Amino acid sequence: MSDKQSNKLRVMHVNDTHSYFDESVIALNCESVDKFYIKCGGFSRLSHQMTLLSDEMKAEGGNVATYHAGDCFQGTLYFSLYKGKANAELLNQLPLDGMVLGNHEFDLGNELVSHFVSQVNFPILMGNWDLSEEDQSKGQKLKYQDNVLSYDTEREIANYMIKHAGNVDIAVFGLTIDKMDVLASPDPDTPFLNAIETAKKTIEYLKVNGINNVIIISHLGYDADKQLAESISGIDLIIGGHSHVLQGDFAGIGLETIASYGEKVNNTYIVQAGCHALALGYCDLEYSDSGELISFNGRNMLLLDDIAYQDKACEAPVDEEKQKVIYNALNEFIGAEFCTKDQKIEELLIDKYRGEVVRLSQQVIGHSSMDLAHRRVPNEKGQSDIAPWVVEAFYSKAHQVDGRVQFAMHNAGGVRSGLNQGAITYADIAGKVLPFAIPIVIYSIKGKYLKAAIEGAIDNATNNGVIGSGSGSFPYVSQLSYQYEACNPAGQRITEFDIFNSVSGWEPVLDEQIYYGTSTAYTIKGKEGYAPLLNKEDEVITTNLSMADCFIDYLMHYPNLTKPKMTLNRYNKNSTAII
Known part of the structure; x- marks a missing residue:
């Protein structure tokens, strides 16, 4: 030396x-x-x-x-x-x-x-x-x-x-x-x-x-x-x-x-x-x-x-x-x-x-009959194949915890990858698709604020009238249906907004009515365009269930993902809706 x-x-x-x-x-x-x-x-x-x-x-x-x-x-x-x-x-x-x-x-x-x-x-x-x-x-x-x-x-x-x-x-x-x-x-x-x-x-x-x-x-x-x-x-x-x-x-x-x-x-x-x-x-x-x-x-x-x-x-x-x-x-x-x-x-x-x-990497919990890709913002190839399954799992688990839960909403950035065709392991979900150990929460909110949150999240993800923080804010939902028109003035871009009722089917979301839903502890803090969620009604219930816990539980009950899960939501960035 x-x-x-x-x-x-x-x-x-x-x-x-x-x-x-x-x-x-x-x-x-x-x-x-x-x-x-x-x-x-x-x-x-x-x-x-x-x-x-x-x-x-x-x-x-x-x-x-x-x-x-x-x-x-x-x-x-x-x-x-x-x-x-x-x-x-x-x-x-x-x-x-x-x-x-x-x-x-x-x-x-x-x-x-x-x-x-x-x-x-x-x-x-x-x-x-x-x-x-x-x-x-x-x-x-x-x-x-x-x-x-x-x-x-x-x-x-x-x-x-x-x-x-x-x-x-x-x-x-x-x-x-x-x-x-x-x-x-x-x-x-x-x-x-x-x-x-x-x-x-x-x-x-x-x-x-x-x-x-x-x-x-x-x-x-x-x-x-x-x-x-x-x-x-x-x-x-x-x-x-x-x-x-x-x-x-x-x-x-x-x-x-x-x-x-x-x-x-x-x-x-x-x-x-x-x-x-x-x-x-x-x-x-x-x-x-x-x-x-x-x-x-x-x-x-x-x-x-x-x-x-x-x-x-x-x-x-x-x-x-x-x-x-x-x-x-x-x-x-x-x-x-x-x-x-x-x-x-x-x-x-x-x-x-x-x-x-x-x-856990070897523990098989489900099966996918095809590759399920993840696209944050819908494009010419369509929406995310995997995110709708994830948010459906959130709704399923939250509704088990609290029967009042009527919808689920999740930001696209919280999903980190898709799934390949074949066996799905515990590690695929907790280590790849949903690796962030963030809990889901249950909350109540008026329809007008929920509507504004969806518009704000899409605006943020697409830099529509705002300087956004990235495409990860794009919202995927369960039990909700919306149409987003990018060319409309701010505050008027959600032109159709419905919620599913198990008895009567699809119903319009009413501005002053209170709805119960679930999102993550990240989203409920109003980040990345979701600020209207800060107008929630009651104290937030933070569960001890992570995002991965919800999806793993869902696959335990419904182990076969046979196709990309489609939603009724339309994101119209120009004049043609992408479904």
Whole structure:
């Protein structure tokens, strides 16, 4: 090992791992082989590759730092079963110097976050999270947890840590989505402050105190990271998350190319490493003794097994000749890295967590006679095939809990994938279709507000007269029928609106009549165009049933999905209704 201490810092980073502790299977191609499947990523490979990269840089006399840019919660059965416990223990196995929390860490409120934070052994970088007025009656408060670097209300800056690159001091702080209450369910007593304003004040403070080098760990999203870099000078590096952007040219192996690694905006390098623990990003920053960033080099690397398969189930390896061709092609490809597994992490997963995940992955609960695709907003191919089944399951279960329930409504973004033809397992539902452990709720509301919520949700999903937050708000319903006319004036776009009565059939929804329904704890908070639901009548009943619980229960009673479930709803974006 070199005795010379250089001004180099190797920064390794991941983001949006979403409880993907095990390896995944991805489809690739290369010039000589059209399509093949290969195992990729997982925490065991991340750990092994981090160790190799760290040892390499330390041997050169440089320093190393590793960060997670948020959204470790949700996504697989590991979260559905163990909530944050498995996440904390697995993340503790990685050499993390810090992590920013993403929106999915707050899906179930602050209590789960507090338990997670208390279990991890690295700093939580949350520079625009104000904990100063946290409710003192709470059992486990975040305000007093030493590893949380939140907003400093006295200095009006982000609390930060110092990382050294030889003789250079680099301030590191975190920023997360400031409109967190729109995307998740944080407690109202711990607000999120404007990210750009917090960054500006923090960087000004640092400069006054002689610190001119800054790294920001961000869960703002790729476009917001670019806006942050454009708005503020003096940031060396933004390590981002939320958008699942795998930077780098991966077209040569059949993956989408979005941006080059380390996109430079206003002399700030922006990096992001995809999602689901498939890839590890790293960049080498070299500074002059005066703190000038004189070089930046790095890449994202897919962490691959060295055996290719003909099928997604990885049961049939490609023949020996193709194996050689694929191996050589991937070995020469700069974005791929053959990587073994860290056995310590493998043993931890086997001993404590994987057994129950595997058992449920093999538990068949239903069957689909065809592929059921998921399309958030109806298009020329039609509506989502799977979302109507999901919302029917919500209605079925909620009506069992409370016989007054007359309808169900769910946002399209709460459904994360379709189903393939064939057997449906517990893991397909709880790990893929409905991986977010969010409960359903029961509430009552006047017809006029329900109507306005459906219009608002579609407006938001389609940017019709508003700047929407994404297509995920599009509403799918059960026991309701509506017609949406996009060209009509705001407030007049729902032209037909009926509810099903088991005795008399379809009846018009009346403005002043109160109806009982079910949605998720996410939707009922009025997010993403659903604000009229805030006019609900009575106290909301939060059940102990998750979205996946409802669909799994439905399949236990009705195990055969024989066709896409159609609805009577019409979304008329131009002049032709799409049913």
